Amino acid sequence: MAVSLIIGSQWGDEGKGKIIDVLAEKSDYVVRYHGGNNAGHTIKNNYGKFAMHLIPSGVFYKNTKAIIANGVVLDLEVLINEIALLKKSGIGLTGRLFISPRCNLIMPYHKLLDKLYEEAKGNSKTGTTGRGIGPAYSDKVSYNGIRLGDLFDKNVFSQKLETQLLIKNKILKALGEDALSQKEIEKQYFEFFKKIKPFVVETYPILKKATDSKKNIILEGAQGVFLDNDWGTYPFVTASTVLSGGATAGCGISPKKINNIIGVAKAYTTRVGAGPFPTELTDETGEKLVEQGHEYGATTGRKRRCGWFDAELIRFAAEINGFTEVAITKMDILDNFSSIKICTGYSLNGKKSGYTNGDTNFLSKVKPVYKIMKGWMKPTKGIRNYEELPENAKKYLKEIEKQIGVKIKYVSTGEERNEIINL
Ligand code: GDP
Ligand code: IMO
Ligand code: MG
Numbered sequence: 001m002a003v004s005l006i007i008g009s010q011w012g013d014e015g016k017g018k019i020i021d022v023l024a025e026k027s028d029y030v031v032r033y034h035g036g037n038n039a040g041h042t043i044k045n046n047y048g049k050f051a052m053h054l055i056p057s058g059v060f061y062k063n064t065k066a067i068i069a070n071g072v073v074l075d076l077e078v079l080i081n082e083i084a085l086l087k088k089s090g091i092g093l094t095g096r097l098f099i100s101p102r103c104n105l106i107m108p109y110h111k112l113l114d115k116l117y118e119e120a121k122g123n124s125k126t127g128t129t130g131r132g133i134g135p136a137y138s139d140k141v142s143y144n145g146i147r148l149g150d151l152f153d154k155n156v157f158s159q160k161l162e163t164q165l166l167i168k169n170k171i172l173k174a175l176g177e178d179a180l181s182q183k184e185i186e187k188q189y190f191e192f193f194k195k196i197k198p199f200v201v202e203t204y205p206i207l208k209k210a211t212d213s214k215k216n217i218i219l220e221g222a223q224g225v226f227l228d229n230d231w232g233t234y235p236f237v238t239a240s241t242v243l244s245g246g247a248t249a250g251c252g253i254s255p256k257k258i259n260n261i262i263g264v265a266k267a268y269t270t271r272v273g274a275g276p277f278p279t280e281l282t283d284e285t286g287e288k289l290v291e292q293g294h295e296y297g298a299t300t301g302r303k304r305r306c307g308w309f310d311a312e313l314i315r316f317a318a319e320i321n322g323f324t325e326v327a328i329t330k331m332d333i334l335d336n337f338s339s340i341k342i343c344t345g346y347s348l349n350g351k352k353s354g355y356t357n358g359d360t361n362f363l364s365k366v367k368p369v370y371k372i373m374k375g376w377m378k379p380t381k382g383i384r385n386y387e388e389l390p391e392n393a394k395k396y397l398k399e400i401e402k403q404i405g406v407k408i409k410y411v412s413t414g415e416e417r418n419e420i421i422n423l
Helices: 016-026 074-087 108-124 133-141 148-152 154-174 182-199 204-212 246-253 284-291 313-319 393-405
Strands: 003-008 029-032 039-044 046-052 065-070 097-098 216-220 261-264 269-271 305-307 325-329 338-349 351-353 369-374 406-413 418-423
Touching: 003 016, 016 039, 016 216, 016 325, 016 406, 029 204, 046 074, 065 204, 065 216, 074 182, 097 406, 108 133, 108 154, 148 182, 148 313, 148 351, 154 182, 204 216, 284 305, 313 338, 313 393, 325 393, 338 393, 369 393, 393 406
Parallel strands: 003 216, 003 261, 029 065, 029 216, 065 097, 261 325, 325 406
Antiparallel strands: 039 046, 269 305, 338 351, 338 369, 406 418
């Protein structure tokens, strides 16, 4: 009976969806509380293979209820399509999906502005997912957001939209885009809302009741620590708070009520989009990781940059988030590497250095310090019992534990639900 918070501890795509799909079996609620459809959480189970963008990853168990809480920014069209896709696959959500009316909406101008900012930045672009996430969150924090609940009263929605278009259309026109039509947006959003309305309800009271009655709750983090708006590699980050502290604001659960904080990390490192990446491999070893790991984004299909496991990053992630345990994923992808490196820290101009010593510019200059480990060169795919792992794989995991200072609780050995070691 516990509240477990799942946090991506690298640059996203660590396999959070897979771990949540496993843990949700014993959960009463699974909650998304930040980010939007920039997330793509892959799940492979008896229903098929899914990339979840907005609906919490725990919905594949009929008794698990799903909450999209206030901190999430919503693209209603994506949400509606995802609900329909799940329904087609036999996953009905009626009566077990609850969406907070406090969620801010991603509007058509947010997606356009996302694109325009990226174009304006040229070579220094962030490499966003293009889903309008940054512009939607910036309107939210500058009191210009339109919330899902505003759609309950057509006049309220129209009035807010009119104010926004007054400014947004001037910007769009100045940058060579067509002005957006108030009427068309209204028509579209009122249609969307008809489909979503049955799911919209204040989620705080539901979660309060659930925590009071000691239900099992999973809080589903999106993105990864190094995309956090404050503590990531700014400005190559996302717009929300990815750290464990963001869960409190994002769904209204007191930090005192969170029992487990599980950091998810790949057995190596990947990143999509621009920004510094000290252990990145731009040689054939990096290509081999892409190939063996099928490292293409679940949301945009972009090829992921790949590199060795960076313990300096995870050590920081563990500390700032308060990880109580860690899940290591994609262990099987390292099966065919005769030698594997772990970054134990950084150096700059011959001097020892670390993640918190500087900003993004600084991080792009550091050199990783490596400990070289012998590979195991044996298949680990599908192994469910720790004892069956090859000795060198155990040594690799022990070294990671030693470096990051947190116990490894789960080792994922494949994309399927049952391919996991629970320690
Ligand atoms: P998320 O965003 O953190 O949920 O991760 P993604 O779904 O974007 O990317 C993780 C990818 O790795 C997905 O394609 C998963 O199916 C896959 N995956 C997760 N765990 C494992 C594992 O242990 N082994 C292998 N081979 N694939 C895995
Ligand atoms: P999940 O939940 C990986 C990255 C983008 C870009 C930066 C900003 O699947 O782990 P944004 O669209 O958020 O403004 O883009 O953040 N990014 C992710 N990378 N996994 C994700 O989510 C991501 N969500 C955003 O690639 O570099
Ligand atoms: Mg992903």
